[in-house]
């Protein structure tokens with residue numbers, strides 16, 4: 001009975017360490033959110049075997065070809081909104 005608070009304390013210390021580690025990782029490429037779709041964000045075509053990959057504000061984006069990459073770069077905010085909408089369809093959870 002007296003041991004439980006100790007274990008909880010250890011767990012908390014580990015959680016705090018993990019949180020600190022992930023906070024530190026946010027400034028590196030390790031914190032990139034993986035692209036969640038199987039299709040090109042611009043054309044909605046299948047990505048194929050050699051998609052173009054870019055990282056925009058910590059979000060990995062995959063596109064089927066260079067033309068789509070140029071379109072994405074012209075208006076990344078528009079396509080990021082589309083990506084969030086596509087992801088939100090599967091899991092409507094009150095995030096931001």
Ligand SMILES: [Zn+2]
Pocket residue numbers: 040042043063064065066067068069
């Ligand atoms: Zn394309």
